Amino acid sequence: SRLAQGLVPNGRTGMRAPAGSNIYQMRYSTNLENDAQKFADNCTTTGSPETLRPGQGENFARISQNSAMSAQAAVRQAIQQFWHEIYMDGINRKMIFTYNLLGKGTLVRFTQ
Structure with a gap:
């Protein structure tokens, strides 16, 4: 995936999230x-x-019926919300959960 390869932007800093390491097969x-x-x-x-x-x-997303006209559209929106967190808010370079992230709220989903 783009995340595992280190190709995903980490916030608006111009930096990218690091490539994955010790990735286990799910x-x-x-x-x-x-x-x-x-x-x-x-x-x-x-x-x-x-x-x-x-x-x-x-990972919980709430999608209104007004914004998604089908189940597939709702899934697409939920996925976009998930990735929007890292693209816009970013996280520390080591991609480690810290209690400081609780103040950002949205990034808690991304770091589980």
Whole structure:
């Protein structure tokens, strides 16, 4: 991916996020899928509490029906929101979560 290759802009500084290292191959988890679907079936307007998903991260996006005319358009918008965080706000050069990021709010999703 562009992120793993170090090609993604890191904020508006002109710098790029570093290339990936120690990248592990992911395996699909139907248990994780089922947990996510159970939460999504409730159609809440906020992410789930960490206490309800121990050991699981979450990327949550809220897309209004007025801005997305189809499920595919909503998915595209959610993906754009995710990448917009790193493009516009940036993160420290080492790409490490720090409590300072909590003040930025949006970057918490990107660093899980």
